Amino acid sequence: MGEQVVLIKLNGAILYNMFRRGLMVLEENREAVDILNVFPVPDGDTGTNMVLTMRSALKEMEKVESNSLSELVQAASLGSLMGARGNSGVILSQLLRGFAKGLEGKTEINALEFAQAMQIGVSTAYKAVMKPVEGTILTVSREVAQGALEMAKKTNDILAVLDAAVANGEEALIHTPDLLPVLKRAGVVDAGGKGFIFILRGLREAADNAAKDKDLEGRPTDSVRPEITMDIARSTQSQPAAESDSVIEFQYCTEVIVKGQQLPLEQLRQDLALLGDCLLVVGTEQLAKVHLHSNNPGLVLENCLKYGSLHQIKVDNMQEQHRAFEESGLVRDLAQSESISAETTDVAARTAVTNDSAQDQFSHRQIESPSAIISEQVDKKVGLVAVAAGQGIGEILRSLGVDEVVEGGQTMNPSIEDLVQAINRVSTSQVIILPNNSNIVLAAEQAAKLVEKEVKVVPTRSLAQSISALVAFDLDASLEDNYQSMLAGSKRAKSGEVTFAVRYCQLDDLDIKANQIIGIANGTIKVAGEDPAQVVKDLLQQMVEEEDEIITIFYGEDVEANQAEELAAALSQDFPNCEIELHHGGQPLYHYYIAVE
Template identity: 40%
Template sequence: MELKNLTAVDFRAMMIAGSKRLSENVELINSLNVFPVPDGDTGTNMNMTFLSGIERLKQESTNHVGQASEALAKGLLMGARGNSGVILSQIFRGFSQSCKDKESLNAQDFVDAFVGGVEAAYKAIMKPVEGTILTVAREAAVRGEKKLERTDNIIEIMESIVRGASKALDQTPELLPVLKQVGVVDSGGKGLLCIYEGMLASLKGEDTVEENDDKGEKDIQIKHSHSMFDDIVENPLSMDDITYGYCTEIMVRIGEGPTVQKDFDYDSFRELLNTKGDSLLVVNDEELVKVHIHTENPGEIMQLGQEFGELIKIKVDNMREQVRALEADEQALQNQQNNASQEASSIPQVKQPYAIIAVAAGEGVADLFRSIGITEVLEGGQTMNPSTEDFVKAIEKVNAEKIILLPNNKNIIMAAEQTIQLSDTPIAVVPTKTIPEGIAAMMAFNADLSLEENKEAMTANLDSVVSGQITYAIRDTEINQLHIKKDEFMGIVAGDIILSNPVLEDALVATLEEMMEDDSEIITIIVGEDGDMESAEKVAEELMANNDDIEVEVIEGNQPVYHYILSAE
């Protein structure tokens, strides 16, 4: 197969196929989590991020690759979840910037777009780490550049890109020791490989994705076209945009029925239809042919189709009537908005000087944050990372002159930081990685200070707290010479698994002992939905009885994933 010019239709189809392949492998990607904790969500984050991009892409009706890729990149940016999702959004942002002025892509443009994606992703990361999705993206692009020296066939180049990504993924354990220790490849890299594999399958005609077709309808392999009707967005803006008024679709079963007059020939049929209207699309296989056309004579289109077989599906929409209805709806909506605006204008909208938005999971944790001055709690955390768009909506909701974001999870920091370029409101992101760090940051907040002064003070105060968590192991593994058995309870301190114990209370006591230092004064135990309040209070009493200078507070947090969240100050 040979493809020397990639159209917007090709681009849309291959991205949808890439999304499909990624979705099919979400659980596999999640299972590649290095730590055996029940929070492996790389696949979920990448999938939700890419689905956001595909949704925006489908809304963009264009024959321009640059415009289509821009829509995809915008959707990815707004939907980015977790570090893997943010990096993925940057890869395709760079891809989009490289081809923004291109109506279609030749082989050189195609390779340049992958190289641009790598450059954008590396620039976005303050400290790039090899053995990750970055390595996979870079090596894939390098393979594409080398293949370009020998061919201008985009399909062959994409095959090399996939091979490069696959080989790079296999090498990630050699570059990142923790992967080799646990015996897995990088999960983000695996997700990117899945996307690239889907893109290649689409270009080779091996993975044709139809959207919103009725169940039971036969899949149609595309000939002379790489699109299906369901990719088309019928969106006439006004009467002036309509030359032919009836959006007409037919499906014909070739060679069947009493009206058959001639054998079907794709080229002559399409050439004839091209004189009957515009927005023409014809796809077929050996048994069926589907037609989409804007025409003034739907009946004639049906008759032409019947010359080759029987009509098994007909759809005709009067686009002029649709425009009339849309204009009426828009006018009604405008009147409603004007009325609402007039009512709202009588109420003064005063921005508050500061708003602090924190990410937290669990009703009790959210209540705790509100009690110490958090303006808005954005639900999320492990296994449910909020997207960049979620942050943007929260920022709009709080209506403040200055915003401080507390991600409270290392996998959410990048998504929070992306909001800075998307909002006109001054924003500071304090890089909190845990709930205790979020609380410590709030202790240093001063409404009389500037945004930068608050960020500096709040960030500096993170060192005043040691964070810990208790959760269970989802598999047997060995990390840093620590033997961990499935379903045992693990103690995690400052992001490192330090112990494993089959008894929850014993794991809690041992972890707290590791966290406590000579100058520790306050211990906090936040009890999760799977934790035990009575057991936590018992441990707290014993700690205070054995340590005169220690005060222990037990809070019902109701958080998922972690039986207990711990802090020592």
């Protein structure tokens, strides 16, 4: 029987090899993690997100020229933070962040220090999540750290501590379905927790090799994300506007939502351009948002009424607001927010926001002209960043006033770095982010903390919620007021998705076969069938209520335009009391996105 191998101390070189092997083991088992999706939909990407997060950590560690343990773990913390994708990736980055805090200033560590740093990592991760959910990677990491600490109090052997950590974590992983009913119904364990266990196994293998004096040569050959530095987290603040002469030419700020069929937005813009300034007309042929400063709000509303029904009418007396600001010494801020050049107004008055063709209604974004994006012609207090999958959806969001669209969605979550860069590209010092996916919310919240700008995250989880939030956006309102109104607006939307099942699954009364079409309403699978159009109809029968007025359909890249038009025509017959709006979303994997208002 051979001599027992022990490892008493960890230095920077050993820890680097441990992290590197952790990434390798995770990469080898990425698909096994990805497949552990609660729903059988084609967006299981937890393993991929965790791999990309760890790659970013290793990439940053490779820049450190020394073998300083403290410098290496700080680099891993930075790299994982900026490269974090998805909820599990963000939580993993927070575990590494806390771990790095616990090792700050250290050149080597013993078993107890290693375990204590893991405890700090868990505490940091829990604090990063507004509402921690048990039965997830959080639970597994907590039990891992607890197992490590208990063993470290008994022995100074780091290998024994890692063995205890892995054993505790695997036991916790088995019981995640007992803590999270949705896992039990799907018959799976938590994907993030599983990925974390694979990383730990890699750490243990590398530590064992170090104890046996087996150095792991080379570095991962897989492509890694480009160099990341904290420079991208420094925003460029815009220069203060010139002093105002305190004269308000137009007394009333008028806002209204216009709903109708084939709304002539260019004509509406031309009609309103003569009535005031700060004109903004954005939207689609079925719904448009109008903003105008005028001395005759009644005439503004009359012009809008010619083309459709009026909703959410808002008229503010800016003279009274100005007087109140003047008395409180804040008049300069008001003047800045309301300033707009006559040249910009003239350009806006001549610019169309939609084409005549319903299928090509958002192609105006392809025009190579500064005037193509109407929302950029008005001085905004608050900028907007949104995440979208599909060119069509991106154009729709831009038409509703979004300044920066970040590519991403179900199958490829953007990194925190991607979101930080988008925030900093927006010219305003205040920004609202619409993540539009439950797996991107946490990354958006972390990105908001990394910039000098003031940022709020409206936690939209679908395109329908995003559009409802954008309709509630007020060009003249403050960041906080817009956040509250957009949050309330997002909660009024009902969301639906139609996609295909990637595996067999039994949920409640549904026996879902692999590759069968499924309909999801507000996060719950409601319908399964063979034909996407029929699934849409069946799903809407469960979603639409008596008070609903509008059904909006966004068809994906795999749906032909004529198929979508036939579906829209059929829905007009099935739901005669609702307006049916049809848009090309171009989203991958999902045949249809649905919004009901």
